[in-house]
Amino acid sequence: MELSRLPAYLAGRLVKAAIVILAIVVCNFFLIHAAPGDPASIIAGQSGSADARFLEQLRAQFGLDQPLYVQLWLYLKGVLTLDLGFSHRQQASVASLVWDRLPATLLLTGAAFVFAIVLGVTMGALAARRVGTWWDSIITVLALAFYATPLFWVGLMLVLLFSVTLEWLPSFGMMSVGVEMSGIGKVLDVGKHLLLPALTLGLFYVAVYARLSRATMLEVADQDFVKTARAKGVPEGRILRRHILRNAMLPVITFAGIQAGQLIGGSILVETVFAWPGIGRLAFEALLARDYQVLMGVFFCTSVMVVLFNLITDLLYAVVDPRVEVS
């Protein structure tokens, strides 16, 4: 797309994103009310404070005795002011709980994503380049194996290998306990703790991107314009970089957007296995305690993350592909 049209495109996509987020909030609302039983006791959760007076308080607070549309409006108002409720178990607002843990999750998913894309695309490109040879077979088999292993099990196996048996890497947490570090020391410490979790989360997606890039590169390599480039006398290396790779990356960008939701969902499992202090672990703890307010908050937060990430990938795609129109 011509860069001058980009702001208009961005504006359009922001409007769409806002609509989607609104829809998610409404969805959230109806989930509480779809559950069997008294919404008040669901909101109170099994946090042990299910006495009648407290439930009455909740009902009044949420207007649960008022018509549905009023409740919806109250809920919407709350969300718009970033009031996502209050967790009685943790005695803190949901918003603050989520906000505290968000950076850790962003670090983990970010690292996993970068790892997955870089390794995945490299493997896929290599397999496509040497299609039909041993390299191709090995990479394809590896990709298939990574794809078939459950995320949490890989995490446990890696812990078993690197933490328990070899004792090379720490098995839980984001930082070493009891030791105060700063500067480079802190970065390295976090890095050591980050290695296994990021590897675990990313491994599945390495397979996904490897398979996808291999397929798209083979498909693009077969297309007419590649033959034209060869007929012009363009050397193979340049053909790969300027002609094949660029065109093959378009579906990968699209797919990355679609996979974003899965990646964030997977972080719940990884954070649980490695006790990583992110919102995934927050969700797991809330699950154990049946603290639905927090769960909803995590759901909302992760959905917003996905929407924003999709926005970024859409923009990236629009910049790379001139055929995208502002409409």
Place this chain on the structure above:
Amino acid sequence: MTRLLTVENLTVGLPQGADRPHAVEGLSLHVDAGEILCVVGESGSGKSITANTVMGLLPKLLPVRGGSITFEGEDILALSEEAMRDRRGRRMAMVFQEPMTALNPLMKVGDQIAEALAVHGRGQDAAKRVPELLAAVNLPDPASIARSHPFRLSGGQRQRVMIAMALALEPALLIADEPTTALDVTTQMQILRLVREIQSRQGMGVMFITHDFGVVAEIADRVVVMQHGRIVEQGAAQQVLNAPQHPYTRALIAAVPHGDAAARPAVSVQPMLEMKGIEKTYHRGGWFGPKATVRAIHSADFTLFKGETLGLVGESGSGKSTLARCVVRLVEPEKGEIIFAGEDLRPLSRAGWLPYRKRIQMVFQDPYASLNPRRKVGDAIAEGPITHGVDPAEARARAAELLRLVQLDPSALERYPHEFSGGQRQRIGLARALAMQPELLIADEPVSALDVSVQAQVLNLLADIRKRLGLTMLFITHDLRVAAQICDRIAVMQRGAIVEIGSTAEVFGAPKHPYTRALLDSIPGQGWTPPDLSRSA
């Protein structure tokens, strides 16, 4: 005349399981500077493979098993990959068939031409050369075209860009693999003239691959005819065109639709179909963006008389297919009247159309998409009558008869479409349409996707059946030569409107509208009348 290219006894293999052992066998031909050699053949003849072998672009699956290729004095089969790459683009260049997919969609057109220069060390000339090259292929506003991406250009424009790119380093040999097959007739003529002009200006040797003898007549100096991987005849163009020796060449030339615009006896004056005031507009674009309105049909009134064959002729985007599809309710126009046997069909509901389905039927263009691959041929033909209440056993008996009528063996009833060739599938499609015993048959480009020799057979079959069953036919085509052969009257369409309508003789002999004249002018090889080969040599 310097000899540019000599191919001596070339044999290229095919992978196991193909219908013959070699793609090309014992091939010998040559191209001199300053001449245009046309390589003619149908699909599967090996002409593209020959071109690809010369350029060194053969896929690894197809090994060269024998022979030699000498270009500018060098044996290019013995050259290293790097040496070959150096010559590609610089000394020999190639233009391909499909302009819509032959350019990198993500790179600007100017950059792609500049790349051709850059990889041969002439990158610094790009700023000057690119606009020159684009102007040399008669593209208007070269600067703006250079800044555009391919998707903004039409097919004809893209093909010109391909030619400009091929000529960037002034190669001695240009190989053109069916470069005009995917283009409109008028665009094709422009490109043919461009190739001839450039060739004579720069004294290049050109190897031009085509399946159309009209194109051969238009530009060839010498001709090579290929069949099943071998050369069956070669010689000077005049020689081969007017006195062909080999039976295959004779068959191909006999199959060229001859614009036999001889006066035809007038048919009855009883109108069967009247199209009045039909309008169809397509809206593109969404809620947030620019809207585009395409008036597919806006001024296309005509009357079809009982027993006649009316041709709807036009290029892509003319609306001829859309108009034909209105007659069978595959497209629903917003306004107008479709009067068939006195009744206006347009306002009828889906149920209201049912009785008319028996009377109006259609034959489609793509033989590979017009039959359900999972249905046996017999079932496909019998489906229609069974839907309208005919007893299944009787419908199948009728199906067997129809297969005989279209000159296919009734054993085809139990077979699947993929077991048949393109021409045979079109016959099956015809049988399916005839099973309903229609009065009006609409043929939507029924032979455009077929090889030339098969085209002639199917056209003859259509003419024969039309006479036997007394059918009225609406025949859609982009090829005026085909229209001349089979139609009584012709309606010429351009951008949604019928610009001229009259008897075949009138339209060909005394065209009134400038577009008709342009179309007639674009028929390749007009100066050549195919010889009468009805008597064997």
Place this chain on the structure above:
Amino acid sequence: MKTFWRNFARNRGAVVGLVILVLVLIVALTAPWIFPGSPWDMAGAPFAPPGEDGMLLGTDSLGRDVAAGIAHGARVSLLVGAVSTVVSLVIGIGLGAIAGYLGGWVDDVVMRFTEFFQTIPSFVLAILLVAIFTPTIQSIVFAIAVVSWPPVARVVRAEFLSLRSREFVQASEVLGKSRISIVLGDILPNALSPIVVLSSLMVASAILLESALSFLGLGDPNMMSWGFLIGSGRSVIRMAWWMSVFPGIAIFLTVLSLNLVGEGLSDALNPRLARNRGGKP
């Protein structure tokens, strides 16, 4: 039919996958005979390593036989995988067919709805659904189905859109066939291949999803499943590695075989695509 099996067999990985899958099915079916009684019963001393006391794969913290757990767990996982896939298919094919065949605003609405569902992180939604509706086999199947249908709808819609304007479908319209008979007789049989391939992959991902839910403690408390086994082994991994390793291998083999079979199906149904997939003539 014979050509189908021939093309399938050409993919050696697919054949291996089929063999493994059949073995898993056999274990699942014969579990009540090979390991009679309930897998929840204590069978031996706690934390017995594999091979000791006749426990092939060891015992867990309560002395339960891990091998029995895996065998019975196979039934649960395969059942959940299959049923949730069927439900997903019904929803996805229904919506996709409507959107693809009718087009226009119906298509727009269905597509927005599908896109919305794909934006929501599916695993989080599944957790939420199972938590809210309390974990039972039914709620798990429901939750998995609800988050898995969007890809089916997309594929079916794409196929229908493409087939709707294919000439043989148009020919059927011109012949006067009814809409239902066109959808069922012409479009659907030709749209089946991608759906068949997709189903195999969906069962695989349903099994992964179910095991993840069980791992987090959201499994049906009455059913022993592979995820639960791994989850219960998590905290004692230093002492009893076998509790986590073997069920994981079971999941891995099952999912792998389903993926391989899926690829084999794809090759068998689209032989031309298989040849182009790379390298092999």
